[in-house]
Amino acid sequence: MEKQFESATAAELSREDFTSVMTSLEPDQLISTKEHHHCPRRRLTRTEMILFWGLRIYLVFMVGVVVYQIWTSVR
Amino acid sequence: MKETKTVSELREGAAPRSNILNDQRTSGAAVVITHEDIDRAHDRERVSETRARRGFRPRLRLFWLLIGPGILVMLGENDGPSMLSYAATGARFGIGFFVPFIVLTFLMACVVQEMTVRLGAATHRGHAELIFDRFGPFWGWFSMIDLMVGNFLTLVTEFIAIRAGLGFFGVRPAVSVLGALFVLSIALMTHRYWTWERIILGAALFNLLFVPVALLTHPHWGTVGHALVTWGPLPGGITQDTVLILLADIGATVTPWMLFFQQSAIADKGLTTHDIRFGRVDTVLGAALATVAALATMLATAPLFMHHMSAANFEAAEFAQALQPLIGHWGAALFALGIFEAGMVAAVTISTSSAYAFGEVARRPHSLNLPFKQGRAFYLVLLVEAAAAAGLVLIPGIPLVYIVLLVNVIAVLAMPPALLFLYMLVNDREIMGPLISPRWANVLALGVVTVLIGAGLLFGVSVIAPNALAIIGGR
Numbered sequence: 001m002e003k004q005f006e007s008a009t010a011a012e013l014s015r016e017d018f019t020s021v022m023t024s025l026e027p028d029q030l031i032s033t034k035e036h037h038h039c040p041r042r043r044l045t046r047t048e049m050i051l052f053w054g055l056r057i058y059l060v061f062m063v064g065v066v067v068y069q070i071w072t073s074v075r
Numbered sequence: 076m077k078e079t080k081t082v083s084e085l086r087e088g089a090a091p092r093s094n095i096l097n098d099q100r101t102s103g104a105a106v107v108i109t110h111e112d113i114d115r116a117h118d119r120e121r122v123s124e125t126r127a128r129r130g131f132r133p134r135l136r137l138f139w140l141l142i143g144p145g146i147l148v149m150l151g152e153n154d155g156p157s158m159l160s161y162a163a164t165g166a167r168f169g170i171g172f173f174v175p176f177i178v179l180t181f182l183m184a185c186v187v188q189e190m191t192v193r194l195g196a197a198t199h200r201g202h203a204e205l206i207f208d209r210f211g212p213f214w215g216w217f218s219m220i221d222l223m224v225g226n227f228l229t230l231v232t233e234f235i236a237i238r239a240g241l242g243f244f245g246v247r248p249a250v251s252v253l254g255a256l257f258v259l260s261i262a263l264m265t266h267r268y269w270t271w272e273r274i275i276l277g278a279a280l281f282n283l284l285f286v287p288v289a290l291l292t293h294p295h296w297g298t299v300g301h302a303l304v305t306w307g308p309l310p311g312g313i314t315q316d317t318v319l320i321l322l323a324d325i326g327a328t329v330t331p332w333m334l335f336f337q338q339s340a341i342a343d344k345g346l347t348t349h350d351i352r353f354g355r356v357d358t359v360l361g362a363a364l365a366t367v368a369a370l371a372t373m374l375a376t377a378p379l380f381m382h383h384m385s386a387a388n389f390e391a392a393e394f395a396q397a398l399q400p401l402i403g404h405w406g407a408a409l410f411a412l413g414i415f416e417a418g419m420v421a422a423v424t425i426s427t428s429s430a431y432a433f434g435e436v437a438r439r440p441h442s443l444n445l446p447f448k449q450g451r452a453f454y455l456v457l458l459v460e461a462a463a464a465a466g467l468v469l470i471p472g473i474p475l476v477y478i479v480l481l482v483n484v485i486a487v488l489a490m491p492p493a494l495l496f497l498y499m500l501v502n503d504r505e506i507m508g509p510l511i512s513p514r515w516a517n518v519l520a521l522g523v524v525t526v527l528i529g530a531g532l533l534f535g536v537s538v539i540a541p542n543a544l545a546i547i548g549g550r
Contacts, residue, residue, distance in 0.1 A: 023123075025115060061535075065539065
């Protein structure tokens with residue numbers, strides 16, 4: 001996988017910085033850890049799919065209503 | 076020389092949490108420490124040191140260190156179109172039904188934003204990243220399109236507010252808009268989340284400028300108290316206009332960008348599960364301040380209703396001009412300054428939420444702790460989006476009033492799908508571990524979704540079949 005982050009240069013990374021990172025951050029707060037580990041994809045249940053599509057259709061329909069309102073207002 | 080450590084070595088001293096992200100880190104892969112990690116670690120070090128001390132002063136300092144995202148998101152949402160909605164509410168309906176209604180909308184915002192606090196602290200990841208990872212790119216892109224379209228339209232309205240607010244003082248539109256862009260860029264130059272957050276927090280508190288304006292109108296507190304208890308009166312009853320204002324006021328408090336911004340800001344600030352309590356306090360405090368500012372705006376323009384002044388097509392600065400005979404030049408100037416501030420702070424927070432989301436989805440570095448060279452894509456998205464919105468405002472003949480009205484309505488309509496993602500993520504035991512929503516939080520969240528869908532459908536009915544409003548006692 002292409003590396004997207006840039007590490008601190010040696011000049012910037014003092015021993016104090018290093019200690020601070022090790023003691024103060026939780027392991028999965030490190031950028032490199034986040035880069036390497038992503039949440040696995042979950043399987044959507046049938047009900048969840050219906051809800052997702054239902055709300056998507058609701059949104060598209062309602063945007064149509066807004067466009068209609070603008071059209072009637074302009075006229 | 077680059078210093079590397081294995082994940083397991085870095086685990087020493089860190090409190091373990093039980094979720095899928097935390098369990099994955101034990102793979103033993105070498106890690107690279109970045110500039111962003113170092114800045115965040117220094118911020119966290121101060122938190123740990125302060126937490127270790129006992130007494131009132133350390134507690135107060137801890138509070139100071141941990142607050143930020145909640146107040147910023149709530150006061151950021153008291154933006155240009157929101158303040159215009161509250162001003163229009165006061166001028167059209169006076170003191171009555173909308174006083175408790177606005178309080179209710181902020182309670183709804185608290186319920187929603189509390190979920191992002193837990194999600195951000197438990198996963199250390201932004202909202203867009205979690206949606207893409209957990210639900211896949213198909214649903215992820217839907218969510219991103221909703222966010223980006225909504226954010227861009229909202230940004231346009233922020234620059235309209237900036238232009239209108241400074242216009243009261245005779246500042247030319249090009250100067251005010253370009254000046255705002257310059258201020259936005261200056262805030263980014265700190266390259267430190269902490270410094271950026273403090274600067275914007277300081278600016279956001281000017282949202283309370285509407286409080287002295289409201290006091291100058293000498294509101295009748297008895298009427299305000301009566302309205303809070305009785306939810307009335309509602310002059311004119313339920314009409315198409317009432318429904319539009321109702322939707323605009325909901326959209327003024329609960330919008331998709333808030334979910335993305337607060338969760339990403341919490342991850343960027345480095346908050347952990349130990350900080351959730353303070354995150355909640357931060358959110359509630361932000362909501363309380365925003366409620367005060369929103370109600371103050373409404374009370375400030377209520378005299379226009381009492382004097383039967385038509386404010387149907389007012390833009391932001393026109394409210395200030397109309398109020399001038401009632402509250403004097405200084406009062407009107409404060410109102411205009413408040414409108415400018417609302418637009419300015421929101422322009423910063425909303426463009427930042429877009430940049431966070433872009434970085435999370437494109438897997439590019441995304442943090443306000445990044446030097447420009449390392450976070451080029453993040454900063455460019457932020458600045459280019461803001462510049463495009465600012466440029467649009469300067470085009471002569473653009474129907475700005477329509478855009479302002481549209482923005483809050485679209486925000487309400489886009490909220491139920493966004494809330495479904497949030498609801499499912501915050502109830503996902505694999506990523507939340509023991510921090511999944513308790514039953515009462517789920518009941519409240521579903522209540523918010525029901526109110527939002529109900530308001531959206533009511534708006535649909537009022538547009539397509541206005542006569543049908545009579546069925547529910549309207550006209």
